[in-house]
Amino acid sequence: MEGLVRCSANYVPLTPISFLERSALVYGDQTSVVYGNIKYTWRETLIRCTKLASAITQFAICYGDVVAALIPNIPAMYELHFAVPMAGAVLCAFNIRLDSAMLSVLLKHSKAKVIFVDYQFLDVVHGALHILSKSSSSLPQIILVLDEQSIPVGSEMSPSRNLEYENLLAAGNPEFEIRRPKDELDPIALNYTSGTTSSPKGVVYSHRGAYLNSLATVLVNEMLSRPVYLWIVPMFHCNGWCFTWGVAAQGGTNICLRNVIAKDIFSSIAEHKVTHMSGAPAVLNMIINSPVDEKKPLPNKVVVVTGGAPPPPQVIFKMEELGFAVIHGYGLTETYGPATVCVWKPEWDALPPNERTKIKARQGVLHTGLEEVDIKDPGTMKSVPADGKTMGEVMIRGNTVMNGYLRDQKATEEAFKDGWFHSGDLGVKYPDGYIELKDRSKDIIISGGENISTIEVESVIFSHPAVLDAAVVGRPDDHWGETPCAFIKLKDGCVNVTDADIINFCRDHLPHYMAPRSVVFVDLPKTSTGKTQKFILREKAKAMGSLIHKKPSKL
Amino acid sequence: MEGLVRCSANYVPLTPISFLERSALVYGDQTSVVYGNIKYTWRETLIRCTKLASAITQFAICYGDVVAALIPNIPAMYELHFAVPMAGAVLCAFNIRLDSAMLSVLLKHSKAKVIFVDYQFLDVVHGALHILSKSSSSLPQIILVLDEQSIPVGSEMSPSRNLEYENLLAAGNPEFEIRRPKDELDPIALNYTSGTTSSPKGVVYSHRGAYLNSLATVLVNEMLSRPVYLWIVPMFHCNGWCFTWGVAAQGGTNICLRNVIAKDIFSSIAEHKVTHMSGAPAVLNMIINSPVDEKKPLPNKVVVVTGGAPPPPQVIFKMEELGFAVIHGYGLTETYGPATVCVWKPEWDALPPNERTKIKARQGVLHTGLEEVDIKDPGTMKSVPADGKTMGEVMIRGNTVMNGYLRDQKATEEAFKDGWFHSGDLGVKYPDGYIELKDRSKDIIISGGENISTIEVESVIFSHPAVLDAAVVGRPDDHWGETPCAFIKLKDGCVNVTDADIINFCRDHLPHYMAPRSVVFVDLPKTSTGKTQKFILREKAKAMGSLIHKKPSKL
Structure with a gap:
């Protein structure tokens, strides 16, 4: 077809950075981030992230360099989800439970040039750098994140001015020209698989995948504009299942919590009128079993998205008794977080509660961002019969599957054998196409x-x-x-x-x-x-x- | 970064075809399309579209060929929005008000190989082909769409078996291998600009743009899953502002209407519990001024998206008096329909009604799928001051801007001069970034x-x-x-x-x-x-x- 062109008028690489820029305009006065007494608007968040991005580039950060973070769910961790990509770099948010030995291995593998570290974990980082210094001559630059909600600013911990988060940010240039991805498949994040096995791999996400998965997450979890999202799932876990970027896409409000305890969860919900939150079944279990005097009635419907491990039906049942609307998703680090969702059918409302929760414990059907999820025999690559009984491996393909494992061509090729991502999870498929996990391949007895x-x-x-x-x-x-x-x-x-x-x-x-x-x-x-x-x-x-x-x- | 790959496991060209396939699985039993006594489920719609796609390929249709349609908002028009792309072809849905002379010009320009035509417009097509036969040796094949809701099947109109829509479809292969786009920028639709000027241009949409604009439309119009959408805006107008594909993305129900009259609108809303509809201000005006005995109370909140021309504040006011929630968008054929939306700010709720509707009549801020919307001086390409007074041209860039004008390189280059799409509309920008149209460049006095x-x-x-x-x-x-x-x-x-x-x-x-x-x-x-x-x-x-x-x- 003649007469057509591709130019900056009609083609822009997909990136979640666009969500922040749009929200700063469309929802400029809306609260973006809340943490204790700290409150920002979307306009302020864009300015802060732009300044931070400019400051990051001072450390000789080029396109594709890795910037690491060891920070809990506080505003700095949220801002880095935009500022690092806006500096052209790749965010590597580490698990805050890592010890120095493991952190040193991952720092080495990631080749991170800078690490932002929360004051609570400074010793762990010092320990890791000490180990690293034995085998490497160039160590990542440490930027300390203090927290005026928790410790007095100006304590003995204060580093030199430009190596502390807020000082660094304050010196940044608000007119900095944001570095956009040159190609939408360029990496935006690096997430090491967490410890159910002992050999972590570096999973690489692209700007395109992050953009698409964020929108899909918003859609499958029925988020209208201006949601109020309570941060329970760690942002270092699949970038908070992409809610980091998704909440920005919808101009929502992020409620940050340093520590995930039931009392704070219930009081945050009541104070901020939380509409959505997410958490692994273990966290829901903690909420269910918290003392009665810590529980508060919900001020409105709160959607809680659970995943990360199969939720026992009993856990779903008890959360719904407390008034939460549970949405159950399933996915892996390799799929940007949830890849399937147990989409609820109206006819199931009539079932008795124990039947309902059993169905809701199924992993369900593919997310909007994906192309296909199937249960296959990994030997023949044939789909298993949809009989709810025959086990096979969960396999996934689509735009919200990782780019691959960093510096591990062999593992990447194995994972993508025959053009499908092999999840390593075993499951069955019901006649209606819904899947149910039975086990990890290696856990089955x-x-x-x-x-x-x-x-x-x-x-x-x-x-x-x-x-x-x-x-x-x-x-x-x-x-x-x-x-x-x-x-x-x-x-x-x-x-x-x-x-x-x-x-x-x-x-x-x-x-x-x-x-x-x-x-x-x-x-x-x-x-x-x-x-x-x-x-x-x-x-x-x-x-x-x-x-x-x-x-x-x-x- | 080493170790990464791009393969079918993690990269799939974006296309709205994926929405239909997903809905057939996730919302298989949900009603997809309703027209009088006709009702299909999403599972049936996928099968029908697959069969229809296979049947279309019988007419020597290859990748990139144009398949035209002259059909009102009935199920055939909806199905062709999927079936034509699934045959690898490009859908050209013509305005049903065209006369034979204009249709012959557009058929010639589009090089359509097949035209699906509703029985009401058969004479117009015969007339157009008669004109066309004088200058061209190859004429498009006519497929007749009968309508059992309107005329008895088997009347003298019946063509040979395989040239009638339902017969053609019935003979199709349900196992047909869907032709997916080879590149997501491949064309999916061709839409001729409609008659506010006398020289129509062929606007080309891509699979990527259609996918992204459909999701953006769902998001900015606050559509949860399973919406019930009443078809008032013609599907031949920017593919129904991409609601054709958007409703499929959310597993919604399409309520079709052959004729847009107030009585049928109110009774459809009441019968099907419509949640969303769209229409130009002229249609809203018709609804407002319909006789009292044709109006029915709304059974629930009905979101009505208006655009296509600036709505007078009075029209918005009266629609809201009737109980509709009006969302106002603005766009052009070149932007896949709405490109901006007047996103409502909570603080405006406190304003008196006439102030509220005046604000709602503003064209607002960019859609989620776009990158930038600005008011610029077309000479200098500088942004005008955001003072609500200084006029400039509305300019737009992002992924939901057309690929260009078919076979009109010059017009394409002019439209995309300096890397922005020049809308030809004049407007102002308020201090909060919201834009307001003042006129078409050529309409200003x-x-x-x-x-x-x-x-x-x-x-x-x-x-x-x-x-x-x-x-x-x-x-x-x-x-x-x-x-x-x-x-x-x-x-x-x-x-x-x-x-x-x-x-x-x-x-x-x-x-x-x-x-x-x-x-x-x-x-x-x-x-x-x-x-x-x-x-x-x-x-x-x-x-x-x-x-x-x-x-x-x-x-």
């Missing part, structure tokens, strides 16, 4: 030749009234290969519950072979995003050795 | 060296209680150059209103020089999308000649 979904066993254990938290792993077994072993944390005051109680309860609700054969009462090891670290539990179960079978027990 | 915005004069005339419709153009004047001349249609029963009444009314509400000097009571000539054809009125005013000035009258 094989006992006497039968697959046992640890998620199914955990769901039953969670419905026991005394259980606060639970995880099931395989325990090596001389006879069966493996048998299910449950690690359980009981609620306060439930000291009389025994392992036999739990086992019998499971046998009442599950096929005999799926019920745990051993139960350990313990605090579960967690990642910072609330995921149980099953590899630690598997080691514990391994150390326990095989059950002793006098004669082959009935399964 | 220059009287004694003063610019007179015909939109401002029309707004005042519209607030006169006897006025149903009005348009102001310049009348040549020996002394002043031009003076304002008003063409007015009065409401039924208002026969006693005189030209002096109107002129005096305007002088009470406007500076003296802006008030019309001559008034003509007449039916206004309209385009099919409800725009007044000012070029016809200008000719009439020209034919009237100059006012006779005994002595220079006071301005």
Whole structure:
């Protein structure tokens, strides 16, 4: 077709930076960020981010350089989500639970040139740089983020003027010309996969993917304009499931919390009339089990998006009892956070509550930003039958799948084999196309030749009234290969519950072979995003050795 | 950054086809299209469109070929919005008010290979092909769209089996492999600019632009999932302002209407619980002035998006009195429909109603899909001061601006001069960044060296209680150059209103020089999308000649 052109009038690389610029104009007077007594408008946030971007470039930051951060959910972490890309750089937001050893490994791998660090984690960074200095001559520049809500400014911690966040920002140029991506597939963020396995990989997000996933997140979570979003999910986790950029797209208000505790969650909701929040099932569980005097009635409908781990139906049920509207999504770091959502069908409203929550615990159907989500046999790449029973691997393709693993061509190629992203999760597909996770490939228990979904066993254990938290792993077994072993944390005051109680309860609700054969009462090891670290539990179960079978027990 | 790849796992050309496929899965049982007794679900719509796409390819349709349509807002027109792109072709939906002569010109220019035509317009197409046959040896294939809601199937009109829409579709292959765009900038639609000027141009839309504008339209018009959308704006007008594809993105229900009459609008709203509709101010005016017995109370909040011409504040006011929530957008065919939206600020709620509607009549701020909208001096390309007074040309850039004018490199280059799309509209910018149109460049009246915005004069005339419709153009004047001349249609029963009444009314509400000097009571000539054809009125005013000035009258 002749007569057509591509020029700056009709083509602009997609980038979330556009959301900030538009909100500064359209929602200029609207509150953008709230943290304690601190409040900014969208107009102010654009100015602050522009100044910060200009200041970042002073550290010889060029297009594609990595700028790291070790900061909780406070305004600085939010602002860096725009300022770093606006400096042409790539944001690498680290998990604040990292220790110095792991941080040094990731700093080295990322080649970060600058690291912004919250005062709480300065020692961890110093430790990491000390380790790093043994093998590297160039160390990242530290910029300290103080926090006047928490510690007095001007304490002995104050660094030299231009190496402290607010001072650096204040000296920035508000007329700085924003560096836009040259190509929309240029990287915007680097996110290391968090610790359910022991080998983190650097997942690279593009400006295009971030733009599209932000809009999709807004759409599938039914966010109108001017939402009020409470920050519970860490911004360092898939860039806050892209809500960082999504809230900007809709001119919303970000309510920041340094510490995620039930009391502050309920009072923030009441004070700011929160409309949306997100959190892993473990956080919802904490909310449910918080003391009565910390709970406050909700002032309006609050949508809570949960994901990051399969939510036990009981957790969904109890959140809805508290008045929250739960939306359940599923995804991975590699898919910018949620990739599927359990879109609710009106006819399900008529089901009894326990049926409803069981359905809502399904991982559902693809997000608006994706092209296809399927359950396939990884050997043949054929779709499994949509019978709700046949297990296969969850596979995903579309624009909101990562660019790849940084400096790991081999892992990238494996992940994208046959043109699909291989999630490593096992699941089934129902006749209506909704998927349900059964396990991580490596978590599934094989006992006497039968697959046992640890998620199914955990769901039953969670419905026991005394259980606060639970995880099931395989325990090596001389006879069966493996048998299910449950690690359980009981609620306060439930000291009389025994392992036999739990086992019998499971046998009442599950096929005999799926019920745990051993139960350990313990605090579960967690990642910072609330995921149980099953590899630690598997080691514990391994150390326990095989059950002793006098004669082959009935399964 | 090493280790990254682009492959089918993480890159898919953006196209609205994805919306249909997703809705067929996620909202499979939800009603997609309603027309009288006809009802389809999203699952059925995908199957029908796939079959239709396969059938279209039988006519030797290749990637990039044009498939035309001359069809009102009935299901066939909706389905072609997906089926034609799914055949790899470009949809050219013609204005159903075209006559044979104009249609023959456009058919020739578009090189359409196939034309789908509603039975009502078959004679027009036959006439056009007759004209075309004199200069061209290859004529487009006609496919007839019958309509069992309107005429008995099997009447003498029935063509040979495979040249009738439903028969053609029925023979299609439901397993047809959908042809996706090879590049997301490939064309999806061709829309001829409609008749406010006499030289139509072929505006080309891309799959990417259509995808992004559809999502932006959903977002700025506050559409949650499962909206119920009433089709009033013609689908042949900017592809229904991209609501064709946008409603699919949200799994909504399309309520089709062959004829846009107030009675059917009110009964459709009541019957289907419509949540959203769109229409030009002229249609809203028709709704407002419909007889009381045709009006029905609204069953719920109905958002009505208006645009296509500046809405007089009075029209907004009266629609809101009827219970509609008016969202005002502005755009052009070249911007896929609305490009700006008058985003409402909470503080405006406290203003008196006439102030509120005056503000809502502003064209507002950029749409989510765009990058920049500005008012510039076209000579210097400098932004005009944001003072609400200084006029300049509305200029636009971003991903939802057309690819260009088909086979008109010169017009494309002019439109995109200096990297901005030049709208040809004149406007001002307020201190808050909101823009307001003052006139089309060619409509502005220059009287004694003063610019007179015909939109401002029309707004005042519209607030006169006897006025149903009005348009102001310049009348040549020996002394002043031009003076304002008003063409007015009065409401039924208002026969006693005189030209002096109107002129005096305007002088009470406007500076003296802006008030019309001559008034003509007449039916206004309209385009099919409800725009007044000012070029016809200008000719009439020209034919009237100059006012006779005994002595220079006071301005």
